[in-house]
Amino acid sequence: MMEKAFLDSFRDPKIAGPLAEKLKRTKLQRPLTIMHVCGTHEHSIARAGIRSLMPEGLRLVAGPGCPVCVCPAKDIDLAIEASRRDNVIFATFGDMFRVPATETSLEEMKAEGSDIRVVYSPLDAVRMARENADREVIFMAVGFETTAGPIAASLQGDPPDNFSIIPSLRLIPPALKFLLDQGVGSTDSFILPGHVSTVLGRDGYLFLESEYGVPGVIAGFEPVDILRAIDELISQANSGPPYRVVNLYQRAVSDGGNKKAREIISASFVESDALWRGIGTIPRSGLKLCPTFEHLDAVTRFDIRPTRASIDVRPGCLCHRVILGDVEPEDCPLFGSDCTPRSPYGPCMVSSEGTCRARYQYRPVGN
Numbered sequence: 001m002m003e004k005a006f007l008d009s010f011r012d013p014k015i016a017g018p019l020a021e022k023l024k025r026t027k028l029q030r031p032l033t034i035m036h037v038c039g040t041h042e043h044s045i046a047r048a049g050i051r052s053l054m055p056e057g058l059r060l061v062a063g064p065g066c067p068v069c070v071c072p073a074k075d076i077d078l079a080i081e082a083s084r085r086d087n088v089i090f091a092t093f094g095d096m097f098r099v100p101a102t103e104t105s106l107e108e109m110k111a112e113g114s115d116i117r118v119v120y121s122p123l124d125a126v127r128m129a130r131e132n133a134d135r136e137v138i139f140m141a142v143g144f145e146t147t148a149g150p151i152a153a154s155l156q157g158d159p160p161d162n163f164s165i166i167p168s169l170r171l172i173p174p175a176l177k178f179l180l181d182q183g184v185g186s187t188d189s190f191i192l193p194g195h196v197s198t199v200l201g202r203d204g205y206l207f208l209e210s211e212y213g214v215p216g217v218i219a220g221f222e223p224v225d226i227l228r229a230i231d232e233l234i235s236q237a238n239s240g241p242p243y244r245v246v247n248l249y250q251r252a253v254s255d256g257g258n259k260k261a262r263e264i265i266s267a268s269f270v271e272s273d274a275l276w277r278g279i280g281t282i283p284r285s286g287l288k289l290c291p292t293f294e295h296l297d298a299v300t301r302f303d304i305r306p307t308r309a310s311i312d313v314r315p316g317c318l319c320h321r322v323i324l325g326d327v328e329p330e331d332c333p334l335f336g337s338d339c340t341p342r343s344p345y346g347p348c349m350v351s352s353e354g355t356c357r358a359r360y361q362y363r364p365v366g367n
Contacts, residue, residue: 010222019227020053026231028057029238033186034230035179035325037065037172038193039353040221046362048223050230058234061325064175064276065193067143068095068351069323072275074310075142075168076101082138082166082304083114089132091125092140094118095351098344102311122154122165129163138298141165144172145199148287149261152268155293164298167288170274172196173204174285179324180212187325189233190216191226194249201257202247215243218253225249268293277312277347278320319346322355329356336360 009015036042042062045051051060064070076099083090083106090106097118098107110116119125122139129137141151148169155165172193179187192205197218208214215236219229228248236243247253265287274286289297298304313320317339318332329335329348339345341357348356 010220010224012224016223016227019224019231023053023055023227023231023234026055026234028055028234031057031059032234032237033059033061033188033325034191034233035061035063035187035189036191036193037063037176038191038195039066039069039351039355039358040195041065041191041193041219041226042355043352043358044221044223044226046358048226049362050223050226053227054230055234058230060230061187061328062322062355063179063187063190063325064279064323065172066323066348066351066353066355067147067170068099069319069347069354070170070276070279071096071099071142071168071347072277072310073101073312074275074306075140075166076106077103077306077310078299078304079106079138079140079166080104080109081306082298082302083109083116085136085302085304087135088115089128089135089137090114090116090140091119091128091137092116093120093142095353096140096142099347099350100314100344102306102308122151123157126154126157126159126163129160133160133162136162136164136302138302139163139165140168142168144170144193144196145261145265146195148265148269149199149258152264155268155289155296156264159296164296164301165289166298166304167269167286169269169287170276171271171285171287173200173207174282175276176205176208177212178279178282178285180214187214188237189214189243191229191233192216192218192245194218194220194225194252197247197249197253197257199258199261201253202245202255204257205245208245209243213241213243216245218245218247218249220249220252278323314345317346319348319356322348329359332356336363 125139269287
């Protein structure tokens with residue numbers, strides 16, 4: 001077990017302070033854009049005011065690292081339609097509850113009388129199905145690799161016949177490849193997601209080195225973690241190629257990652273082309289149920305279809321550009337006025353992992 005003093009050191013001002021001063025004094029050889037792809041990183045960066053510590057010429061942007069934000073409206077529309085069915089209990093993670101879809105949200109459907117319940121684990125939904133054998137329980141299976149493991153385990157655990165899921169799982173490496181192939185945001189390097197990396201390990205990102213010649217750093221979530229990651233990426237940029245993927249989160253992430261988790265995911269799902277909200281279809285970036293578990297797909301089992309064409313990007317919303325690192329949340333005219341955590345207009349304002357939500361929560365006093 002790690003000692004508390006060791007863990008506390010990653011938020012120690014006596015360590016973070018000199019790191020921040022070093023970064024401020026650093027001279028860049030060229031303008032640099034660093035993208036992170038993790039909602040928890042954005043939350044930590046905004047809370048600690050890390051962007052104010054960056055050297056001149058460095059832009060630190062948020063990418064598509066919030067699973068709630070990239071969940072397409074079509075999948076939520078399917079969830080809403082499922083919740084309308086008679087004799088259905090619809091289970092969802094709390095972050096999905098208020099995400100706006102094409103016409104409404106799960107929160108509004110609950111207010112209208114649908115039986116929608118928040119769960120903290122897919123196993124909670126399975127237990128709910130066992131306790132309500134006379135009703136269908138449908139679970140909204142949303143997330144990245146980190147969530148895919150527990151969801152796969154729930155499928156492998158012989159769930160009851162009245163349990164099924166709406167699959168809406170996404171994979172991080174294909175999204176990174178998509179961003180680099182498109183040149184969106186002119187990203188020079190990545191702070192790689194700590195949670196997902198516990199599953200993928202450093203080995204899961206070696207394509208950044210071999211195929212793209214782009215550096216990346218796996219980082220934890222404390223201020224010292226993030227400052228060290230930025231320092232490493234600046235050092236690599238100033239030194240020039242060859243660039244490397246570096247694991248600075250070794251207290252939680254190994255090079256090989258979690259092989260058992262990857263195996264159980266592979267035994268339950270197969271990769272598929274997938275739609276990302278406001279971005280479009282990214283090849284092989286999603287997970288659909290493998291043939292063994294196809295009978296647990298609620299969309300097929302109950303022939304669920306949206307009542308109208310889905311709308312990913314609502315008029316005036318810039319969430320799709322925020323998650324590409326193309327604009328900052330504050331550039332959106334709706335930010336903080338027509339779009340707030342209490343009344344979110346776009347998906348990035350809903351979840352605690354959403355970029356707009358983090359920027360709003362930790363905005364300067366008076367803004």
